[in-house]
Amino acid sequence: MKLLGSLGSPYARKARIAMLEKNVTCEFSPARAADPGSLVPQYNPLSKVPVLVLDNGKGMIDSSVIVEYFDGIGSGPTLIPAEFNARIAVREWEALGDGITDAIVALTHDSRYAEGCDASAAWYQKQVQKIDAGLAKAQTDIGANEFCHGGAFSLGDICIGMALGYLDRAYASYDWRGKYPGLKRYADKLFARATFVATLPPQP
Numbered sequence: 001m002k003l004l005g006s007l008g009s010p011y012a013r014k015a016r017i018a019m020l021e022k023n024v025t026c027e028f029s030p031a032r033a034a035d036p037g038s039l040v041p042q043y044n045p046l047s048k049v050p051v052l053v054l055d056n057g058k059g060m061i062d063s064s065v066i067v068e069y070f071d072g073i074g075s076g077p078t079l080i081p082a083e084f085n086a087r088i089a090v091r092e093w094e095a096l097g098d099g100i101t102d103a104i105v106a107l108t109h110d111s112r113y114a115e116g117c118d119a120s121a122a123w124y125q126k127q128v129q130k131i132d133a134g135l136a137k138a139q140t141d142i143g144a145n146e147f148c149h150g151g152a153f154s155l156g157d158i159c160i161g162m163a164l165g166y167l168d169r170a171y172a173s174y175d176w177r178g179k180y181p182g183l184k185r186y187a188d189k190l191f192a193r194a195t196f197v198a199t200l201p202p203q204p
């Protein structure tokens with residue numbers, strides 16, 4: 001089994017953290033969809049990372065599916081609880097973390113930004129508003145807790161941590177620690193976790 005993903009991709013990091021948390025034996029192979037001769041399009045028709053290449057040669061796509069797969073086959077903490085209400089709650093945290101990350105990716109990778117987007121432009125402000133509102137909701141709901149849900153580490157923490165870590169990497173001028181001190185407190189502990197340290201992306 002081989003996990004393809006770039007070192008800087010937040011969604012690949014999400015899958016890598018899950019892989020390490022669950023002690024899954026799987027090679028991580030750095031790859032970007034756009035690299036010449038990349039294997040990614042061969043296994044993922046959407047040409048996105050991460051993609052998991054299974055031992056039977058099939059590709060499994062999307063970080064959400066890959067994390068669920070690792071959670072099912074690995075040991076270590078349960079990332080997606082079995083109980084219905086808890087599972088929905090953790091999936092909501094995943095949706096929030098992924099959604100914030102989508103807005104950061106849009107801001108920092110969309111051609112409008114690359115071409116020198118006016119930061120006051122309505123489109124740009126709409127993405128910033130999503131990040132602001134998403135982080136405000138995360139801060140309120142985490143409160144003084146150590147984890148997103150149920151007093152235990154879960155997929156929710158992977159996804160909120162992924163989003164905050166990606167802000168540091170791709171949108172460093174956004175002072176989320178100053179704006180959301182509750183998230184800084186939460187992240188200080190989360191970022192010290194071995195799986196977050198092991199997957200910290202290199203500085204661009």
Ligand SMILES: N[C@@H](CCC(=O)N[C@@H](CS)C(=O)NCC(=O)O)C(=O)O
Pocket residue numbers: 009010011012033046047048049050061062063064105
């Ligand atoms: N929903 C997908 C999103 C994956 C994604 O957007 N990956 C980006 C890197 S962060 C990518 O490969 N982009 C290349 C492209 O869109 O062509 C997941 O969770 O796996």
